[in-house]
Amino acid sequence: MNYVEEALKGNQLAGARLIRLLEEGDPQGIEYLKALYPHTGRAFILGLTGPPGAGKSTLVDRIITELRRRDLKVGVVAVDPSSPFSGGAILGDRVRMQRHATDPGVFVRSMATRGHLGGLSRATGEAVLVLDAMGYDVILIETVGVGQDEVEIVDMAHTTAVVCLPGMGDDIQAMKAGILEIGDLFIVNKADRPGADEVVKQLQVMLEMRTAHDEDAWRPPVLKTVAVRNEGIPDVVDAFYAHRDHQERTGILAERKAKRQMHFFRELVKEMAAERIFGAAEGSAEYDRMLEGLRARQIDPYTAAETLLDQTLGGR
Amino acid sequence: MKQKKVRVLIAKPGLDGHDRGAKVVARFLQENGYEVIYTGLHQSPEQIVNAALQEAVDAIGISVLSGSHNYVFPEVMKLLKERGMDDVVVFGGGTIPEEDIPPLLATGVKALFRPGTPLEEVLEFMRENVG
Numbered sequence: 108m109n110y111v112e113e114a115l116k117g118n119q120l121a122g123a124r125l126i127r128l129l130e131e132g133d134p135q136g137i138e139y140l141k142a143l144y145p146h147t148g149r150a151f152i153l154g155l156t157g158p159p160g161a162g163k164s165t166l167v168d169r170i171i172t173e174l175r176r177r178d179l180k181v182g183v184v185a186v187d188p189s190s191p192f193s194g195g196a197i198l199g200d201r202v203r204m205q206r207h208a209t210d211p212g213v214f215v216r217s218m219a220t221r222g223h224l225g226g227l228s229r230a231t232g233e234a235v236l237v238l239d240a241m242g243y244d245v246i247l248i249e250t251v252g253v254g255q256d257e258v259e260i261v262d263m264a265h266t267t268a269v270v271c272l273p274g275m276g277d278d279i280q281a282m283k284a285g286i287l288e289i290g291d292l293f294i295v296n297k298a299d300r301p302g303a304d305e306v307v308k309q310l311q312v313m314l315e316m317r318t319a320h321d322e323d324a325w326r327p328p329v330l331k332t333v334a335v336r337n338e339g340i341p342d343v344v345d346a347f348y349a350h351r352d353h354q355e356r357t358g359i360l361a362e363r364k365a366k367r368q369m370h371f372f373r374e375l376v377k378e379m380a381a382e383r384i385f386g387a388a389e390g391s392a393e394y395d396r397m398l399e400g401l402r403a404r405q406i407d408p409y410t411a412a413e414t415l416l417d418q419t420l421g422g423r
Numbered sequence: 424m425k426q427k428k429v430r431v432l433i434a435k436p437g438l439d440g441h442d443r444g445a446k447v448v449a450r451f452l453q454e455n456g457y458e459v460i461y462t463g464l465h466q467s468p469e470q471i472v473n474a475a476l477q478e479a480v481d482a483i484g485i486s487v488l489s490g491s492h493n494y495v496f497p498e499v500m501k502l503l504k505e506r507g508m509d510d511v512v513v514f515g516g517g518t519i520p521e522e523d524i525p526p527l528l529a530t531g532v533k534a535l536f537r538p539g540t541p542l543e544e545v546l547e548f549m550r551e552n553v554g
Contacts, residue, residue: 108507120476120507127479131427194428195453201474202463208470214477219458221428 111142114241119214122241126216129233140233143240148364150182150239150246153347154264156226156286159252161270162296164203165334166343167249171207173344174245180212182238185249186228189219196220200249214238226250226257229378232371235263253286261289262370265360266350268343270294271310273302287313290327292346298331298339307331325353384419393418429554430480434462434471437489444516444538445486451542452549468498475503475511482512482553492519492527500530512553516540 113121128136185200196219207213269290332339354360388394400406516536
């Protein structure tokens, strides 16, 4: 099978196997990705993040339905944590989305974090590129359940929704400096529970302090949903598009895309550099001596790192 | 950076809600380093195969306690062939009468575990046949 040709035609098996190669860091996968790259950059990339149990997967399920109703093809990348002990994972986000499993206009891929921090997995960005090239109009990224600091999603998505829950009053205070700063819109899910209006109010107060007093500035809406009962979903989708229109009009989208590109590039250079440097050093007697010295605390790691880099990249 | 992981889909077809076996196996495989994609209850063969396709799994484990094994397994095998996924290893478990097992294995199912099978046996099977 010609993975690239088939993926561009929307062949799900080709796309799935390509994502698998990329997830495993297979160099052939990167070659395929280079060929796909000119066909990317068209999809609207949405991020959904929030604490565990906020109902992210159920929301994604409902949002897929709404987007399909609007005749849009939807790709989903759902990230769940790997066990730090076994390295294994149970990826259960699909459970809520399986009704779409037989819809050819929907593609759901679960990914384990495999030790990557930040709320996503290392290959999430690459999976998004593949789905983009396959022709999905909207790509939804569901992060792992996050607390305060896992904000990598903003570098990936054009529009990010933060999902909150009723009864999170004090938590919202605590989260101020973390994920709450990254929301382009806020969803208070399970809004049929007591305390929903209080959370909405608290979020609004917080956002008022955050938003610049600028006519043109985007004011993140706070929306109430009850995902299990399919309530409030069209408003959420409308808000996604309202945000995108605003970003396009103000030029922020282009800026954000460029920033995302730079971020992607820098991460890639870091990753490839580390791979080459260690690859070149491993097996040499000198490197072994260095590691020995580190273990025995005869050299400090700063000096060791500098020495290694000087040796591979040449002196500064 | 090479990061090989074996990916397994655990699915539970049928109208019954007996998913404990599926969950125990899922958990056990996770503890042994596998990435397990769990689909939840009431899955049709088509849903199972499409999920396996999108998730690019190496193996599919199907738990059947509803008596529908003679339909589910052959149907899954047929769909896998149609989709060009013959290389995916299929195994299963549940209340499957002894005499039904040979004909199911003849359709290409790699192993069927009956109630009371020690989990280590499943792991051994996985290591030998999947990775």
